Amino acid sequence: MLRIDVPGGSYLIETLTAFYPTSLWIYAAIGVCTFIALFFIDAPYGRHMRAGWGPSISASLGWFMMEGVALLVMPVCVLLAGVEITPLMLVFLLMWCGHYGNRALCDPWRMRDSTKQMPIVIMLMAVFYNILNGYTNGWHFLVNNHMYDNSWFTDPRFIIGVLIFLTGAFVNMRSDQILRRLREENGPGYHIPEKGLHRYVASPNYFAEIIEWIGWAIATWSLPGALFAFYTFCNLAPRAGAHHAWYQRTFPEYPRQRKALIPYVW
Ligand SMILES: NC(=O)c1ccc[n+]([C@@H]2O[C@H](COP(=O)([O-])OP(=O)(O)OC[C@H]3O[C@@H](n4cnc5c(N)ncnc54)[C@H](OP(=O)(O)O)[C@@H]3O)[C@@H](O)[C@H]2O)c1
Known part of the structure; x- marks a missing residue:
């Protein structure tokens, strides 16, 4: 069986297993706090980057570091815990690593020429969150391993969840690509x-990211998966609102019927 052995491994596994229920409460609390805080503060990266948040690093390096942690922690937890790598587990790992491989390796590569910066504190907060998220989602497969025998492959929750995940991933990547091409075709700036869905909402990439992790939550039928989808909404809904308000302030010709996050709704 594929597994990472570390000195004192059994003590570490016992500790991480004991901490697991508490970590889920911490995760839920962080989601609620994030949602409230982001209604008062626009997270200072991208177009909302501003002085007063301490030292900064290049945005591409920041994305590589925070998303690289996300790419690694969940699979490392699965291997550390000794979860059997069945074909089903391989699908879950591929879903996770496919998303975070794109985010950690391809996105920073695509923005490598950018002069954009990001505050180190934002990068560190994201690293902390990604450790918690990777650990809870990885450890779930140890604590609830009995759920995932081969019959899960034909379970409607798995099939529907994977389809929703793939749809979200496709729309997310396509929406990000449309944004990137704006500068290639029209020059720097915004x-x-x-x-695509940009005709309907300010942030279809965020909308699709939320859909993607709802798909993950359904496919894994797990509490950490549900918390991940919940947190993604708590993090990205206020930011979509901030983007929408920014577009309206910045461009007088910005389409009036366009919504912030959810087509035709908000
Ligand atoms: N799961 C989560 O909690 C979470 C959190 C954050 C991000 N994400 C995902 O990470 C990805 C990137 O997030 P983000 O916050 O950077 O998204 P974003 O603000 O929409 O920006 C995406 C990229 O497009 C550029 N861009 C955006 N609007 C533009 C415009 N009107 N004209 C020209 N260029 C434009 C941005 O440049 P600038 O950087 O120069 O603005 C950035 O490089 C998204 O897919 C998002 O869903 C997920």
């Missing part, structure tokens, strides 16, 4: 996106 432009009004007019393609």
Whole structure:
């Protein structure tokens, strides 16, 4: 069986297993706090980057470090815990690593020429969150391993969840690609996106990211998966609102019927 052996491994596994229920409460509390805080503070990266948040690093390095942690922690937890790598587990690992491989390796590569910065404190907060998220989602497969025998492959929750996840992932990547092309086609700075779901909402990439992790939550039928989807909403809904308000302030010609996050709704 594939497994990472570390000195004192059994003590570490016992400690991480004992901490698991508490970590879920901490995760839920962080989601609620994030949602409330982001209604008062626009997270200072991207177009909302501003002085007063301490030293900064290049945005591409920041994305590589915070998302690289996310890419590693969940699979490392699964291997550390000695969870059997069945074909089903391989699918879950591929879903996770596919998403975070794109985010940690491809996205920073695509923005490598950018002069954009990000505050180190934002990067560190994201690293902390990604450790918690990777640990809870990885450890779930040890604590609830009995759920995932081969019959899970034909369970409607798995099939529907995977389809929702893939749809979200596709729309997320496509929406990010449309944004990136704006600068290739129109020069530096910000432009009004007019393609794909951007015609309906300010942040279709965020909308799709939330859908993606709802798909993960359904496919794994897990509490950490549900918390991940909940946190993604808590983090990205206020930011979509901030993007929407920013577009309205910045571009007088910004389409009035366009919503912030959910087409036709908000
Ligand atoms: N799961 C989570 O909690 C979470 C949290 C954060 C991000 N994410 C995901 O990470 C990805 C990137 O997030 P983000 O917050 O950087 O998204 P974003 O603000 O929409 O920006 C995405 C990229 O497009 C550029 N861009 C955005 N609007 C533009 C415009 N009107 N004209 C020209 N360029 C534009 C941005 O440049 P600038 O950087 O220069 O603004 C950035 O490089 C998204 O797919 C998001 O869903 C997930």
